[in-house]
Amino acid sequence: MNTTIFSATPIGINSHLVNVEIDITSFEKGFFIVGMPDAGIRESRKRIQTALKNSAITLPECCITVNLAPANLKKEGSLFDLPIAVGILQSLAVISMTKKFIKETLFIGELSLDGTIKSINGALAISSDAINLHKKRIIVPAENAYEAALIENVEVIGVSSLRELIAYIKNHETITPCATKYTDYLQEIVYDVDFSDVKGQKHAKRVMQIAAAGRHNILFSGPPGSGKTMLAKRLPTIMPDMTFQEIVDTTKIYSVSGKLGNKPLIVNRPFQSPHHASSLSSLIGGGSVPRPGEISLAHNGILFLDEFVEFRRDVIESLRQPMESNKSDISRANYSVSYPANFLLIAAYNPCPCGYLGDTKTVCVCSKIDIQKYAAKLSGPIVDRIDLKATVNAVTYEESQMIHVNDVTSTDYLKEGVIKAVNMQRNRFGSQRYNSSMSTQEVEMYCKLTDAAQERLKIAFDVLNLSMRGYHKVLKVARTIADIDESELIDVKHIQEAIIYKS
Numbered sequence: 293m294n295t296t297i298f299s300a301t302p303i304g305i306n307s308h309l310v311n312v313e314i315d316i317t318s319f320e321k322g323f324f325i326v327g328m329p330d331a332g333i334r335e336s337r338k339r340i341q342t343a344l345k346n347s348a349i350t351l352p353e354c355c356i357t358v359n360l361a362p363a364n365l366k367k368e369g370s371l372f373d374l375p376i377a378v379g380i381l382q383s384l385a386v387i388s389m390t391k392k393f394i395k396e397t398l399f400i401g402e403l404s405l406d407g408t409i410k411s412i413n414g415a416l417a418i419s420s421d422a423i424n425l426h427k428k429r430i431i432v433p434a435e436n437a438y439e440a441a442l443i444e445n446v447e448v449i450g451v452s453s454l455r456e457l458i459a460y461i462k463n464h465e466t467i468t469p470c471a472t473k474y475t476d477y478l479q480e481i482v483y484d485v486d487f488s489d490v491k492g493q494k495h496a497k498r499v500m501q502i503a504a505a506g507r508h509n510i511l512f513s514g515p516p517g518s519g520k521t522m523l524a525k526r527l528p529t530i531m532p533d534m535t536f537q538e539i540v541d542t543t544k545i546y547s548v549s550g551k552l553g554n555k556p557l558i559v560n561r562p563f564q565s566p567h568h569a570s571s572l573s574s575l576i577g578g579g580s581v582p583r584p585g586e587i588s589l590a591h592n593g594i595l596f597l598d599e600f601v602e603f604r605r606d607v608i609e610s611l612r613q614p615m616e617s618n619k620s621d622i623s624r625a626n627y628s629v630s631y632p633a634n635f636l637l638i639a640a641y642n643p644c645p646c647g648y649l650g651d652t653k654t655v656c657v658c659s660k661i662d663i664q665k666y667a668a669k670l671s672g673p674i675v676d677r678i679d680l681k682a683t684v685n686a687v688t689y690e691e692s693q694m695i696h697v698n699d700v701t702s703t704d705y706l707k708e709g710v711i712k713a714v715n716m717q718r719n720r721f722g723s724q725r726y727n728s729s730m731s732t733q734e735v736e737m738y739c740k741l742t743d744a745a746q747e748r749l750k751i752a753f754d755v756l757n758l759s760m761r762g763y764h765k766v767l768k769v770a771r772t773i774a775d776i777d778e779s780e781l782i783d784v785k786h787i788q789e790a791i792i793y794k795s
Contacts, residue, residue: 295383299375299399300425301367302414304582304629305544307421312372312399313359314379320355325376327360330368330581339370339403340377347407347454349386356380366627368581371412374401374431377454387461397429398422407454411435414548419443420540431457438556439547441472442540472556483529488702490522492687497523497701499682499793504531504706505713506772507726509615509637509677511600514684515651520640523684524596527638528561530707531594532714535724538592541632545591549584562593564635568602576610582622582629587614590635600639601669608674611637615677618729639678641670653686679728679765680793713775727772732764739767744784752791766790 297312323337344351358376360367378399381387400418402410415436420443422430429447432440437450448470451457459465487497496512500523503510512520534542542558552558566575566586577585587595597603614620618634643649644663649656658666675681717726720738730738741749753763767782770790774782 295379297375297379297382297394297399298397298427299372300418300421301365301369301371302417302548303366303627304631305417305541305548307414307418307425308365309425310365310367310372310375311359311361312375312379313361314376314383315357315359316380316383317355317357318352321353323356323358325358325360327358327363328365328367329360329372330366332370333360333367333372336370336373336376336403339405340373340380342405343373343403343407343454344377344380346405347458349381349454351380352384369412370402370410371400371414373403374409374457375399377403378457381458387458389461393429396427397431398425398427399431401431401433401451403454409433409451409453409457413550413552415440416442416540416547417544419446419448420544422446437470438472439543439552441470442543442557483526483703485526485529486703487523487526487529487706490519490526490701493519493523493684494701496682496684497706499680500527501530501706501709501776502769502772502793503527503636503638503680505710505776506717506768507636507728508679508769508772509728510639511675511678511681512638512640512684513643513681514640515654515686516642516647518684518686520684521596521598524565524594524598524638524640525563526703527594527636528563529703530710531561532710534559534561534592537724542592545584545588545631549589551589562590563596564590564593565596565598568597568599570603570607572604572607572610575607576614577620577622577629577631582624584631585620587611587633587635588620588631591632592634593636594638595635596638596640598640600641601666602641605669608669609671612673612677637678640684643683650683651686676759676761679769681795682793709776712778713772716775716778727768727775730764730768730771735764735767735771739771739782740780741770741782741787742784745770745782745787748784748787748791752787752795756791756795758794762794766794769793 295314299310299312300307301310325334382389400412402412404410411433415432416439419430419440423445430440431449431451434450434452437448441448449467450470460467499510502508504527514520539557539559546552546558564586573579575586577583577588614633620631620633622629644656644658645666646656646658648654770782770786773786773789
Protein backbone atom coordinates (compact mmCIF):
# COMPACT_ATOMS: atom_id res chain seq x y z
CA MET A 293 0.00 0.00 0.00
CA ASN A 294 1.21 3.49 -0.82
CA THR A 295 0.84 6.37 1.63
CA THR A 296 2.04 9.99 1.61
CA ILE A 297 2.67 11.85 4.87
CA PHE A 298 3.71 15.49 4.95
CA SER A 299 6.70 16.85 6.81
CA ALA A 300 9.06 19.80 6.41
CA THR A 301 12.73 20.62 6.75
CA PRO A 302 14.32 23.97 7.64
CA ILE A 303 16.95 25.31 5.26
CA GLY A 304 18.31 28.46 6.81
CA ILE A 305 15.36 29.75 8.84
CA ASN A 306 12.82 28.97 6.10
CA SER A 307 11.04 25.64 5.81
CA HIS A 308 10.39 23.51 2.75
CA LEU A 309 7.64 20.92 2.37
CA VAL A 310 8.76 17.29 2.16
CA ASN A 311 6.44 14.52 0.97
CA VAL A 312 7.24 11.31 2.86
CA GLU A 313 6.05 8.57 0.48
CA ILE A 314 5.78 5.05 1.88
CA ASP A 315 5.37 1.91 -0.21
CA ILE A 316 5.07 -1.54 1.38
CA THR A 317 5.18 -4.79 -0.60
CA SER A 318 5.39 -8.44 0.50
CA PHE A 319 7.51 -9.72 -2.39
CA GLU A 320 10.84 -9.17 -0.67
CA LYS A 321 12.33 -7.98 2.60
CA GLY A 322 14.18 -4.73 3.27
CA PHE A 323 13.95 -1.11 4.37
CA PHE A 324 15.12 1.52 1.90
CA ILE A 325 15.15 5.31 2.14
CA VAL A 326 15.74 7.36 -1.00
CA GLY A 327 15.41 11.03 -1.92
CA MET A 328 18.79 12.59 -1.01
CA PRO A 329 18.83 11.61 2.70
CA ASP A 330 21.90 12.29 4.83
CA ALA A 331 23.59 9.72 7.06
CA GLY A 332 21.33 10.58 10.01
CA ILE A 333 18.21 9.82 7.98
CA ARG A 334 19.62 6.58 6.58
CA GLU A 335 20.33 5.44 10.14
CA SER A 336 16.69 6.06 11.06
CA ARG A 337 15.67 2.68 9.66
CA LYS A 338 16.86 0.80 12.75
CA ARG A 339 15.53 3.48 15.12
CA ILE A 340 12.07 3.31 13.56
CA GLN A 341 11.91 -0.51 13.50
CA THR A 342 13.00 -0.76 17.15
CA ALA A 343 10.68 2.06 18.28
CA LEU A 344 7.71 0.33 16.61
CA LYS A 345 8.64 -3.00 18.20
CA ASN A 346 8.90 -1.43 21.65
CA SER A 347 5.52 0.25 21.08
CA ALA A 348 3.91 -3.20 20.71
CA ILE A 349 3.71 -3.00 16.92
CA THR A 350 5.06 -5.98 15.00
CA LEU A 351 6.12 -5.35 11.42
CA PRO A 352 5.36 -8.16 8.95
CA GLU A 353 8.08 -9.52 6.69
CA CYS A 354 7.93 -7.01 3.87
CA CYS A 355 9.83 -4.48 1.82
CA ILE A 356 9.45 -0.86 2.99
CA THR A 357 10.49 1.86 0.56
CA VAL A 358 10.54 5.47 1.70
CA ASN A 359 10.93 8.32 -0.75
CA LEU A 360 11.57 11.84 0.53
CA ALA A 361 10.36 14.15 -2.20
CA PRO A 362 11.42 16.37 -3.84
CA ALA A 363 14.58 14.38 -4.40
CA ASN A 364 16.71 17.44 -5.24
CA LEU A 365 16.08 19.04 -1.83
CA LYS A 366 18.76 18.46 0.79
CA LYS A 367 17.39 16.64 3.85
CA GLU A 368 19.23 16.13 7.11
CA GLY A 369 18.75 15.23 10.73
CA SER A 370 16.37 12.93 12.54
CA LEU A 371 13.12 14.91 12.31
CA PHE A 372 11.75 12.53 9.62
CA ASP A 373 11.63 9.57 12.05
CA LEU A 374 8.08 10.37 13.11
CA PRO A 375 6.52 10.96 9.66
CA ILE A 376 8.15 7.76 8.33
CA ALA A 377 6.81 5.75 11.28
CA VAL A 378 3.33 7.28 10.88
CA GLY A 379 3.39 6.50 7.15
CA ILE A 380 4.26 2.86 7.88
CA LEU A 381 1.45 2.61 10.44
CA GLN A 382 -1.02 4.12 7.96
CA SER A 383 0.09 1.76 5.19
CA LEU A 384 -0.28 -1.25 7.50
CA ALA A 385 -3.74 -0.03 8.61
CA VAL A 386 -2.64 0.14 12.24
CA ILE A 387 -4.07 3.65 12.16
CA SER A 388 -6.60 5.12 9.77
CA MET A 389 -6.27 8.86 9.18
CA THR A 390 -8.59 10.59 6.77
CA LYS A 391 -7.18 12.15 3.60
CA LYS A 392 -8.25 15.55 4.89
CA PHE A 393 -6.39 15.09 8.20
CA ILE A 394 -3.24 13.95 6.39
CA LYS A 395 -3.38 16.82 3.93
CA GLU A 396 -3.73 19.41 6.69
CA THR A 397 -0.99 18.04 8.97
CA LEU A 398 2.79 18.22 9.26
CA PHE A 399 4.61 15.55 11.28
CA ILE A 400 8.10 16.15 12.72
CA GLY A 401 10.01 14.37 15.46
CA GLU A 402 12.88 12.06 16.37
CA LEU A 403 12.21 8.59 17.77
CA SER A 404 14.02 6.93 20.64
CA LEU A 405 14.41 3.17 20.67
CA ASP A 406 11.72 2.87 23.35
CA GLY A 407 9.18 4.74 21.24
CA THR A 408 9.38 8.13 22.94
CA ILE A 409 9.50 11.20 20.71
CA LYS A 410 12.52 13.44 21.27
CA SER A 411 12.83 17.16 20.61
CA ILE A 412 14.27 18.44 17.34
CA ASN A 413 15.86 21.65 16.09
CA GLY A 414 13.88 24.12 14.00
CA ALA A 415 10.36 23.49 15.32
CA LEU A 416 9.56 27.22 15.41
CA ALA A 417 10.92 27.73 11.89
CA ILE A 418 8.66 24.96 10.57
CA SER A 419 5.65 26.15 12.54
CA SER A 420 6.04 29.74 11.29
CA ASP A 421 5.95 28.53 7.67
CA ALA A 422 3.11 26.02 8.15
CA ILE A 423 0.44 28.37 6.80
CA ASN A 424 2.58 29.16 3.74
CA LEU A 425 2.89 25.41 3.21
CA HIS A 426 -0.94 25.21 3.32
CA LYS A 427 -1.04 23.24 6.56
CA LYS A 428 -3.25 24.05 9.55
CA ARG A 429 -1.85 21.53 12.02
CA ILE A 430 1.61 20.43 13.16
CA ILE A 431 2.36 17.40 15.32
CA VAL A 432 5.63 17.88 17.17
CA PRO A 433 7.52 16.44 20.16
CA ALA A 434 5.96 17.61 23.42
CA GLU A 435 9.21 19.40 24.32
CA ASN A 436 8.88 21.58 21.21
CA ALA A 437 5.15 22.29 21.56
CA TYR A 438 5.36 25.60 23.44
CA GLU A 439 8.03 26.85 21.06
CA ALA A 440 6.01 25.95 17.95
CA ALA A 441 2.76 27.31 19.43
CA LEU A 442 4.15 30.82 19.43
CA ILE A 443 2.78 31.13 15.89
CA GLU A 444 -0.90 31.99 15.70
CA ASN A 445 -3.43 30.20 13.47
CA VAL A 446 -1.49 26.92 13.63
CA GLU A 447 -2.83 24.01 15.68
CA VAL A 448 0.11 22.52 17.58
CA ILE A 449 -0.23 18.99 18.97
CA GLY A 450 2.59 17.95 21.29
CA VAL A 451 3.13 14.20 21.70
CA SER A 452 5.63 12.39 23.90
CA SER A 453 5.52 8.86 22.47
CA LEU A 454 4.31 6.74 19.56
CA ARG A 455 1.75 5.09 21.83
CA GLU A 456 0.30 8.48 22.72
CA LEU A 457 0.18 9.55 19.07
CA ILE A 458 -1.57 6.34 18.01
CA ALA A 459 -4.13 6.76 20.82
CA TYR A 460 -4.72 10.37 19.72
CA ILE A 461 -5.24 9.42 16.07
CA LYS A 462 -7.62 6.61 17.08
CA ASN A 463 -9.55 9.07 19.30
CA HIS A 464 -8.73 6.98 22.35
CA GLU A 465 -6.98 9.94 23.94
CA THR A 466 -7.56 13.69 23.74
CA ILE A 467 -4.63 16.06 23.38
CA THR A 468 -5.44 19.73 23.80
CA PRO A 469 -3.64 21.89 21.22
CA CYS A 470 -0.85 23.84 22.84
CA ALA A 471 -1.38 27.59 23.19
CA THR A 472 1.50 29.94 23.88
CA LYS A 473 1.30 33.66 24.44
CA TYR A 474 4.69 35.25 24.26
CA THR A 475 3.58 37.70 26.96
CA ASP A 476 3.50 34.73 29.37
CA TYR A 477 7.28 34.59 29.10
CA LEU A 478 7.88 38.30 29.38
CA GLN A 479 8.94 39.66 32.71
CA GLU A 480 10.61 42.78 33.86
CA ILE A 481 14.26 42.42 32.99
CA VAL A 482 16.47 43.10 35.98
CA TYR A 483 20.15 43.63 35.21
CA ASP A 484 22.86 43.31 37.83
CA VAL A 485 24.98 45.93 36.06
CA ASP A 486 24.50 49.66 35.55
CA PHE A 487 26.32 52.33 33.59
CA SER A 488 26.93 54.14 36.86
CA ASP A 489 29.31 51.27 37.72
CA VAL A 490 31.70 52.65 35.11
CA LYS A 491 33.60 55.56 36.61
CA GLY A 492 34.05 58.57 34.37
CA GLN A 493 33.73 57.92 30.62
CA LYS A 494 30.86 60.37 30.19
CA HIS A 495 31.76 60.80 26.51
CA ALA A 496 31.80 57.03 25.88
CA LYS A 497 28.45 56.57 27.65
CA ARG A 498 26.93 59.21 25.40
CA VAL A 499 28.19 57.22 22.42
CA MET A 500 26.47 54.11 23.82
CA GLN A 501 23.21 56.01 24.21
CA ILE A 502 23.29 57.17 20.57
CA ALA A 503 24.15 53.65 19.41
CA ALA A 504 21.23 52.10 21.31
CA ALA A 505 18.83 54.80 20.13
CA GLY A 506 19.56 54.53 16.41
CA ARG A 507 21.22 51.08 16.11
CA HIS A 508 24.60 52.57 15.11
CA ASN A 509 27.84 50.57 15.11
CA ILE A 510 30.67 51.63 17.43
CA LEU A 511 34.47 51.52 17.23
CA PHE A 512 36.17 52.05 20.60
CA SER A 513 39.88 52.67 20.98
CA GLY A 514 41.67 52.94 24.28
CA PRO A 515 44.36 51.55 26.57
CA PRO A 516 43.90 48.31 28.53
CA GLY A 517 41.67 48.66 31.58
CA SER A 518 39.99 51.87 30.47
CA GLY A 519 36.51 50.31 30.55
CA LYS A 520 35.73 49.32 26.94
CA THR A 521 34.46 45.86 27.89
CA MET A 522 32.50 47.16 30.89
CA LEU A 523 30.76 49.68 28.65
CA ALA A 524 29.91 47.06 26.01
CA LYS A 525 28.42 44.64 28.55
CA ARG A 526 26.09 47.37 29.83
CA LEU A 527 24.67 48.32 26.44
CA PRO A 528 21.75 45.80 26.68
CA THR A 529 20.52 47.64 29.79
CA ILE A 530 19.53 50.72 27.77
CA MET A 531 18.28 49.08 24.58
CA PRO A 532 14.51 49.01 23.95
CA ASP A 533 12.63 45.80 24.76
CA MET A 534 12.29 43.32 21.93
CA THR A 535 9.06 43.36 19.93
CA PHE A 536 7.04 40.21 19.23
CA GLN A 537 8.44 39.91 15.71
CA GLU A 538 12.00 40.35 16.95
CA ILE A 539 11.40 37.61 19.54
CA VAL A 540 10.09 35.24 16.85
CA ASP A 541 12.93 35.97 14.41
CA THR A 542 15.62 35.60 17.06
CA THR A 543 14.12 32.44 18.54
CA LYS A 544 13.96 30.85 15.06
CA ILE A 545 17.71 31.29 14.65
CA TYR A 546 18.44 29.74 18.04
CA SER A 547 15.96 26.95 17.30
CA VAL A 548 17.53 25.87 13.99
CA SER A 549 21.03 26.12 15.49
CA GLY A 550 20.11 23.91 18.45
CA LYS A 551 21.03 26.61 20.97
CA LEU A 552 17.57 27.25 22.40
CA GLY A 553 18.20 24.86 25.30
CA ASN A 554 15.49 24.84 27.94
CA LYS A 555 14.36 28.36 27.10
CA PRO A 556 11.04 28.42 25.23
CA LEU A 557 11.81 31.84 23.72
CA ILE A 558 14.62 34.36 23.40
CA VAL A 559 13.09 37.45 25.00
CA ASN A 560 16.28 39.34 25.93
CA ARG A 561 18.48 40.92 23.31
CA PRO A 562 21.37 38.57 22.48
CA PHE A 563 24.91 39.56 23.42
CA GLN A 564 27.56 37.60 21.53
CA SER A 565 31.25 38.07 22.29
CA PRO A 566 33.36 35.64 20.21
CA HIS A 567 37.07 35.22 20.95
CA HIS A 568 39.49 36.95 18.60
CA ALA A 569 40.84 33.53 17.53
CA SER A 570 37.41 32.59 16.11
CA SER A 571 37.39 31.14 12.60
CA LEU A 572 35.60 32.63 9.63
CA SER A 573 32.88 29.95 9.63
CA SER A 574 32.21 30.32 13.38
CA LEU A 575 31.71 34.08 12.98
CA ILE A 576 29.86 34.25 9.66
CA GLY A 577 28.33 30.77 9.69
CA GLY A 578 29.07 27.70 7.66
CA GLY A 579 30.29 24.14 7.97
CA SER A 580 29.53 21.13 5.82
CA VAL A 581 25.95 21.53 7.03
CA PRO A 582 25.64 25.36 7.19
CA ARG A 583 24.76 26.63 10.64
CA PRO A 584 24.28 30.21 11.88
CA GLY A 585 27.45 31.98 12.98
CA GLU A 586 27.99 34.46 15.78
CA ILE A 587 26.71 37.36 13.70
CA SER A 588 23.36 35.60 13.20
CA LEU A 589 23.15 34.55 16.85
CA ALA A 590 23.54 38.28 17.58
CA HIS A 591 20.55 39.13 15.35
CA ASN A 592 18.45 41.89 16.96
CA GLY A 593 21.13 42.19 19.61
CA ILE A 594 24.78 43.04 20.09
CA LEU A 595 27.97 41.62 18.58
CA PHE A 596 30.95 42.62 20.71
CA LEU A 597 34.33 42.07 19.09
CA ASP A 598 36.96 42.78 21.70
CA GLU A 599 40.60 43.01 20.57
CA PHE A 600 39.18 43.77 17.13
CA VAL A 601 42.48 44.07 15.27
CA GLU A 602 43.62 40.70 16.68
CA PHE A 603 40.99 38.94 14.56
CA ARG A 604 42.35 37.55 11.31
CA ARG A 605 42.22 40.03 8.45
CA ASP A 606 39.89 37.83 6.34
CA VAL A 607 37.53 37.46 9.33
CA ILE A 608 37.32 41.23 9.78
CA GLU A 609 36.77 41.81 6.06
CA SER A 610 34.02 39.19 5.99
CA LEU A 611 31.87 41.56 8.06
CA ARG A 612 31.58 44.06 5.23
CA GLN A 613 28.72 42.43 3.35
CA PRO A 614 26.61 41.44 6.42
CA MET A 615 26.93 44.96 7.84
CA GLU A 616 25.37 46.35 4.65
CA SER A 617 22.76 43.68 3.88
CA ASN A 618 21.92 42.58 7.47
CA LYS A 619 22.19 38.95 6.47
CA SER A 620 24.80 36.23 6.10
CA ASP A 621 24.84 34.34 2.79
CA ILE A 622 26.44 30.88 2.82
CA SER A 623 26.82 29.06 -0.49
CA ARG A 624 27.40 25.38 -1.07
CA ALA A 625 27.62 23.34 -4.27
CA ASN A 626 23.98 22.25 -4.18
CA TYR A 627 22.25 25.10 -2.39
CA SER A 628 22.60 28.47 -0.68
CA VAL A 629 21.43 29.53 2.76
CA SER A 630 20.80 33.01 4.16
CA TYR A 631 20.61 33.76 7.86
CA PRO A 632 19.50 37.14 9.26
CA ALA A 633 22.33 39.16 10.80
CA ASN A 634 20.97 42.55 11.84
CA PHE A 635 23.26 43.24 14.77
CA LEU A 636 24.70 46.25 16.54
CA LEU A 637 28.47 45.98 16.34
CA ILE A 638 30.75 47.15 19.12
CA ALA A 639 34.40 46.78 18.10
CA ALA A 640 37.09 47.59 20.66
CA TYR A 641 40.84 47.62 20.28
CA ASN A 642 44.02 49.02 21.77
CA PRO A 643 45.60 51.90 19.83
CA CYS A 644 48.92 50.04 19.39
CA PRO A 645 50.48 46.64 20.15
CA CYS A 646 51.51 47.62 23.69
CA GLY A 647 48.17 49.40 24.16
CA TYR A 648 49.39 52.74 25.52
CA LEU A 649 49.73 55.01 22.51
CA GLY A 650 48.46 58.45 23.55
CA ASP A 651 48.02 57.42 27.18
CA THR A 652 48.90 60.12 29.72
CA LYS A 653 50.05 57.65 32.39
CA THR A 654 52.06 54.97 30.59
CA VAL A 655 54.64 55.54 27.86
CA CYS A 656 54.13 53.68 24.58
CA VAL A 657 57.11 51.46 23.67
CA CYS A 658 56.00 50.60 20.13
CA SER A 659 57.98 51.69 17.08
CA LYS A 660 56.39 53.78 14.37
CA ILE A 661 56.49 50.80 11.98
CA ASP A 662 54.77 48.54 14.55
CA ILE A 663 52.03 51.11 15.05
CA GLN A 664 51.50 51.48 11.28
CA LYS A 665 51.30 47.70 10.78
CA TYR A 666 48.89 47.42 13.69
CA ALA A 667 46.60 50.17 12.39
CA ALA A 668 46.71 48.75 8.85
CA LYS A 669 44.70 45.73 10.01
CA LEU A 670 41.62 47.95 9.92
CA SER A 671 40.82 48.60 6.27
CA GLY A 672 39.14 51.76 5.03
CA PRO A 673 35.95 49.97 3.88
CA ILE A 674 35.43 48.45 7.36
CA VAL A 675 36.04 51.72 9.19
CA ASP A 676 33.76 53.55 6.76
CA ARG A 677 30.91 51.21 7.71
CA ILE A 678 31.12 52.15 11.40
CA ASP A 679 29.02 55.13 12.44
CA LEU A 680 30.51 56.06 15.81
CA LYS A 681 34.20 56.24 16.71
CA ALA A 682 35.38 57.18 20.17
CA THR A 683 38.47 57.06 22.33
CA VAL A 684 38.08 55.63 25.83
CA ASN A 685 40.79 57.22 27.95
CA ALA A 686 42.12 55.87 31.22
CA VAL A 687 40.17 56.99 34.27
CA THR A 688 41.84 59.49 36.59
CA TYR A 689 42.00 59.00 40.35
CA GLU A 690 39.59 61.90 40.88
CA GLU A 691 37.04 60.29 38.55
CA SER A 692 37.36 56.95 40.31
CA GLN A 693 36.42 58.57 43.64
CA MET A 694 33.39 60.45 42.37
CA ILE A 695 30.01 59.42 43.74
CA HIS A 696 27.09 60.82 41.78
CA VAL A 697 23.56 61.29 43.01
CA ASN A 698 20.96 61.15 40.20
CA ASP A 699 23.84 60.40 37.83
CA VAL A 700 23.17 61.66 34.28
CA THR A 701 25.20 58.72 32.99
CA SER A 702 23.24 56.02 34.85
CA THR A 703 21.33 53.33 32.98
CA ASP A 704 17.93 54.84 33.81
CA TYR A 705 18.90 58.28 32.56
CA LEU A 706 20.49 56.99 29.36
CA LYS A 707 17.57 54.69 28.59
CA GLU A 708 15.13 57.57 28.98
CA GLY A 709 16.79 59.31 26.04
CA VAL A 710 16.85 56.07 24.05
CA ILE A 711 13.11 55.54 24.47
CA LYS A 712 12.43 59.12 23.32
CA ALA A 713 14.44 58.51 20.16
CA VAL A 714 12.84 55.10 19.51
CA ASN A 715 9.36 56.63 19.78
CA MET A 716 10.35 59.35 17.31
CA GLN A 717 11.55 56.69 14.86
CA ARG A 718 8.40 54.59 15.24
CA ASN A 719 6.28 57.63 14.46
CA ARG A 720 8.51 58.40 11.49
CA PHE A 721 8.73 54.96 9.89
CA GLY A 722 5.49 53.42 11.17
CA SER A 723 7.35 50.24 12.11
CA GLN A 724 10.19 48.88 14.23
CA ARG A 725 13.02 50.49 12.28
CA TYR A 726 16.03 52.54 13.24
CA ASN A 727 17.76 55.53 11.69
CA SER A 728 20.79 53.46 10.74
CA SER A 729 18.65 51.52 8.24
CA MET A 730 17.47 54.59 6.30
CA SER A 731 17.87 54.45 2.54
CA THR A 732 19.38 57.32 0.55
CA GLN A 733 15.92 58.62 -0.29
CA GLU A 734 14.85 58.44 3.35
CA VAL A 735 17.96 60.34 4.46
CA GLU A 736 17.01 63.16 2.10
CA MET A 737 13.41 63.03 3.29
CA TYR A 738 13.90 62.90 7.06
CA CYS A 739 17.28 64.56 7.71
CA LYS A 740 16.21 68.19 7.43
CA LEU A 741 18.94 70.57 8.60
CA THR A 742 18.90 74.16 9.72
CA ASP A 743 20.95 76.57 7.59
CA ALA A 744 23.72 76.69 10.19
CA ALA A 745 23.87 72.90 10.38
CA GLN A 746 23.97 72.65 6.59
CA GLU A 747 26.94 75.03 6.46
CA ARG A 748 28.80 73.10 9.16
CA LEU A 749 28.24 69.82 7.33
CA LYS A 750 29.56 71.30 4.08
CA ILE A 751 32.83 72.28 5.76
CA ALA A 752 33.20 68.83 7.35
CA PHE A 753 32.56 67.10 4.02
CA ASP A 754 35.61 68.79 2.50
CA VAL A 755 37.89 68.72 5.55
CA LEU A 756 37.26 65.05 6.41
CA ASN A 757 37.12 63.97 2.75
CA LEU A 758 33.92 62.03 3.43
CA SER A 759 32.69 59.33 1.08
CA MET A 760 29.00 59.36 0.22
CA ARG A 761 28.52 56.48 2.64
CA GLY A 762 30.33 58.48 5.34
CA TYR A 763 28.28 61.58 4.52
CA HIS A 764 25.02 59.68 4.91
CA LYS A 765 26.21 58.06 8.14
CA VAL A 766 26.91 61.49 9.63
CA LEU A 767 23.37 62.54 8.75
CA LYS A 768 21.88 59.36 10.23
CA VAL A 769 23.79 59.82 13.49
CA ALA A 770 22.78 63.50 13.62
CA ARG A 771 19.16 62.43 13.07
CA THR A 772 19.41 60.08 16.08
CA ILE A 773 20.97 62.77 18.27
CA ALA A 774 18.14 65.14 17.31
CA ASP A 775 15.62 62.38 18.09
CA ILE A 776 17.05 62.03 21.60
CA ASP A 777 16.37 65.77 21.99
CA GLU A 778 12.91 65.20 20.39
CA SER A 779 13.75 67.75 17.69
CA GLU A 780 12.27 67.48 14.20
CA LEU A 781 15.07 69.58 12.71
CA ILE A 782 18.77 68.72 12.87
CA ASP A 783 20.47 71.73 14.42
CA VAL A 784 24.12 72.72 14.37
CA LYS A 785 24.82 71.11 17.77
CA HIS A 786 23.47 67.78 16.49
CA ILE A 787 25.57 67.86 13.33
CA GLN A 788 28.67 68.95 15.26
CA GLU A 789 28.41 66.00 17.62
CA ALA A 790 27.86 63.57 14.74
CA ILE A 791 30.95 64.92 12.95
CA ILE A 792 33.06 64.41 16.08
CA TYR A 793 32.09 60.76 16.17
CA LYS A 794 32.91 60.29 12.47
CA SER A 795 36.29 62.04 12.49
